[in-house]
Amino acid sequence: MGSLDTYLPIFFMTVLGIIFAALSFVASRLLAPQRPTAAKEAPYECGIVPTHEPAHRFPVRFYLIAMIFIIFDIEIIFLFPWAIVFGDLKTFGLVEILVFAAAVFVSFVYLISNGALDWGPMKRVRPITSEVPRTTRSTVRRIGSSSGEAA
Amino acid sequence: MQDPLFIHGVGLGVVIIAIVKVLVVFAVLLVAVMLMIWLERKVISDMQNRIGPNRAGPFGLLQSLADGIKLFFKEDLMPDRADRIVFKLAPYLTLVPAFLVFTVVPLGGVVTIAHHRVELQVADPPIGILFLLAFSSISVYGAMLAGWSSGSKYPLLGSVRASAQMISYEAAMGLSVVAVVLQTHTLSTRGIVLAQAPHFWDWGVFRTGIVPFLIFWVAATAELNRPPFDLVEGEQELVGGFNTEYSSIRFALFYLAEFMNMITMSAVMVTLFFGGPDGPGFPFLRWLWPILWFAGKTFVFLYVYVWIRAALPRLRYDHLMDLGWKRLIPISLGWLLVIAGVIISPAWGFGILGGCVVAAVVLYQALKVARRRREIEAGAAGLGRAARVAAEVQLRQLAGPHEGGAS
Numbered sequence: 387m388g389s390l391d392t393y394l395p396i397f398f399m400t401v402l403g404i405i406f407a408a409l410s411f412v413a414s415r416l417l418a419p420q421r422p423t424a425a426k427e428a429p430y431e432c433g434i435v436p437t438h439e440p441a442h443r444f445p446v447r448f449y450l451i452a453m454i455f456i457i458f459d460i461e462i463i464f465l466f467p468w469a470i471v472f473g474d475l476k477t478f479g480l481v482e483i484l485v486f487a488a489a490v491f492v493s494f495v496y497l498i499s500n501g502a503l504d505w506g507p508m509k510r511v512r513p514i515t516s517e518v519p520r521t522t523r524s525t526v527r528r529i530g531s532s533s534g535e536a537a
Numbered sequence: 538m539q540d541p542l543f544i545h546g547v548g549l550g551v552v553i554i555a556i557v558k559v560l561v562v563f564a565v566l567l568v569a570v571m572l573m574i575w576l577e578r579k580v581i582s583d584m585q586n587r588i589g590p591n592r593a594g595p596f597g598l599l600q601s602l603a604d605g606i607k608l609f610f611k612e613d614l615m616p617d618r619a620d621r622i623v624f625k626l627a628p629y630l631t632l633v634p635a636f637l638v639f640t641v642v643p644l645g646g647v648v649t650i651a652h653h654r655v656e657l658q659v660a661d662p663p664i665g666i667l668f669l670l671a672f673s674s675i676s677v678y679g680a681m682l683a684g685w686s687s688g689s690k691y692p693l694l695g696s697v698r699a700s701a702q703m704i705s706y707e708a709a710m711g712l713s714v715v716a717v718v719l720q721t722h723t724l725s726t727r728g729i730v731l732a733q734a735p736h737f738w739d740w741g742v743f744r745t746g747i748v749p750f751l752i753f754w755v756a757a758t759a760e761l762n763r764p765p766f767d768l769v770e771g772e773q774e775l776v777g778g779f780n781t782e783y784s785s786i787r788f789a790l791f792y793l794a795e796f797m798n799m800i801t802m803s804a805v806m807v808t809l810f811f812g813g814p815d816g817p818g819f820p821f822l823r824w825l826w827p828i829l830w831f832a833g834k835t836f837v838f839l840y841v842y843v844w845i846r847a848a849l850p851r852l853r854y855d856h857l858m859d860l861g862w863k864r865l866i867p868i869s870l871g872w873l874l875v876i877a878g879v880i881i882s883p884a885w886g887f888g889i890l891g892g893c894v895v896a897a898v899v900l901y902q903a904l905k906v907a908r909r910r911r912e913i914e915a916g917a918a919g920l921g922r923a924a925r926v927a928a929e930v931q932l933r934q935l936a937g938p939h940e941g942g943a944s
Contacts, residue, residue: 391543394552395660396668398559399640403633406563407790410609411625414786417609427617429689430781436690448701451858455704458866462711465873466667469718472877480881484889487874491896494867499903501910503862505855 450502461490540661540727541647541654554655559640562659566639570796574601577796577843584847605789613785618688627686628783628790631679634672635794635801641665642804643730643813645828656727657814657828665726666714669805670707673760676798677703680769683791684779695778698854699769703760705858709865710756713749716873717741717809719880730813742810748872750810752865757802759861761795763842765849766857803838807831867900 429436464486472479497503542551575590575598582589590597615621645657662668677700684696718724720741721732733740742750759766762778770778780791807813811834814827852860871893879886913928 389663391547392540392660392662394543394547395555395559396637396640396662398556399563399636399659400633402559402563403636404629407629407632410786410790411613414609414611414613418785419610419612421612422614424617426612426614429616429618429687430776431690432776438690444697448697451701451705454862455708458708459704459711462708462715465712465715466718466724469715470722470724472719472880473722477881477885480877480885483877484874484892487870491867491870495899495903498863498900499906499910501907503858504907504911505858 447505454497454502457490457493461486540656542656550651550653554650554653558655558659562639562644563636566636566797566800567793569800570793571601571605572598573796573800573839574604574792576839577846580840580843581847584844608786608789611785613787614782616688616782619782620686620688623682623686624782627679627683628787628794629679630682631676631794632790632797634675634679635797638669638672639797639801639804641669641726642801642808643727644831645814646824648824657824658727661725661727664724666718666724666729666809669726670711670714673798673801674704674707676794679791679794680779683783687779687782689782691776692779692781695769695775695781698775699762699779702762702766702769702857702861705861706756706759706865709752709861709869710760712866712869712873713745713753713756714809716745716749716869716876719873719876720744726808726813730808730815733812734815737812737815740810740812740815745810745876746872749869750806752869752872753806753809756861756865757806758842758845759857761799761802761842763799764846765852767851768854768857771851799842800835800839803835803842804831806838807834863900863904867897871896 465483468475468479468483475482542554545551578600579589579597590600593599593603615624640659641662643656643658643661647654647656649655680699680703681696684692684694684699687693717729721729723729723732729741733744737743762769769775770780775781780788783791814831816826816830818826874889875886875893878889910932913931
């Protein structure tokens with residue numbers, strides 16, 4: 387009696403899911419027309435000809451989130467076995483987990499106070515340098531003029 | 538605790554029963570997705586005072602089927618900048634986990650077929666709930682790789698957003714699941730359902746004090762990229778999100794997986810918090826009632842998902858991240874500890890509750906420090922050099938004596 391027997395139906399389901407997806411692709415290949423053109427295969431940008439490559443670098447916040455997530459995920463993985471045996475551990479288990487949670491919480495507070503979990507652009511306070519009144523003549527860019535100010 | 542089907546080893550009969558279970562659940566899932574897409578379109582259109590699909594079949598019931606068949610005949614495009622292998626792999630990574638997660642959900646009671654005791658769920662591994670969390674995480678890879686391999690701007694942005702959002706809410710989700718496990722002492726989904734019998738006040742939602750359920754619900758909605766958390770496919774910003782470049786049947790499979798995950802998450806909520814197939818039964822057709830109860834409860838959540846989509850506007854991305862990290866995670870962690878305390882004794886519970894209040898105050902102070910730091914930084918960005926240096930000095934003072942270059 388292998389303990390892996392329980393996973394037999396899950397294995398069947400995996401195979402069935404893969405077969406279903408693969409057969410769909412085969413059917414699509416047989417049924418669908420294939421007339422690719424350059425326009426169809428270009429990256430979709432709402433009809434505009436793409437001028438920039440997609441970004442290779444990302445705001446560092448995304449990596450930060452991924453790293454912080456790992457800390458929390460490990461914490462949660464520790465909590466599962468604890469929750470199972472909590473009935474036997476009683477007060478000892480509770481104190482243990484309180485210490486553990488406190489340690490995690492301290493690092494969490496540190497992260498938050500350092501702004502590691504802040505999002506969105508910073509609000510830039512730009513001092514107003516120009517005294518030109520804001521009218522259509524001063525703000526609307528016109529053909530022939532190089533700057534925003536009207537000629 | 539073990540799946541009773543496999544207690545006497547694996548024989549031909551057991552394998553046949555397993556295959557039949559898999560096939561039935563597979564077919565039911567596909568039909569359920571079809572009906573769910575129809576239901577969503579119909580309910581939304583009712584709420585918006587439109588008619589919605591009404592041409593294909595009675596009440597437009599076959600509309601999704603018609604759409605699916607149509608997509609088979611559509612040209613399957615491969616963008617020329619795409620990473621071809623990963624582009625083809627991503628739909629599998631999204632679809633297969635969507636099927637797998639549903640396998641551990643208990644659909645009904647236990648019946649006897651040809652001298653085998655058969656649980657009405659595809660599989661009952663002893664670590665069912667961990668299996669569920671693990672495989673719902675794998676679908677993040679599907680979204681991430683689909684967007685990355687497209688070689689296009691918007692899908693890439695959509696997929697990075699999707700993965701950040703999904704992993705952010707997974708932490709809160711996991712913590713609220715731990716709260717349920719704390720009360721039921723088992724990771725097996727069947728065990729969790731059995732521990733919530735026989736009265737409805739034994740259901741997880743009441744025994745864990747509602748808060749974990751609410752957090753799980755919000756987190757599940759975010760995990761599914763459903764409105765109001767559908768920033769992944771914010772049409773106004775990202776065209777269609779990570780699957781923009783996918784067409785034909787590949788797109789259909791992403792769509793299928795999305796709705797299947799929705800059904801699965803509703804089923805999981807029913808399993809964890811609402812007793813799964815638990816409910817009053819009647820002597821005739823004894824095996825049918827639990828299934829009906831399960832389907833009914835799941836349907837309530839599915840309907841609410843559609844309702845939420847019609848009712849709520851989309852969140853802003855920073856609000857989304859703030860909600861996940863700065864509110865849901867601390868609340869669910871605190872509530873988990875309070876539950877653990879109450880299990881030992883009420884005095885411990887109140888003590889920990891007090892500790893949580895103190896922690897909340899500390900957290901609030903930390904948020905204030907972060908906000909001040911940002912204000913100083915933001916101010917410095919728009920100022921001259923002298924003012925920037927002054928702000929730097931101020932920042933260092935804020936950071937304390939131990940920390941040097943914080944900017």
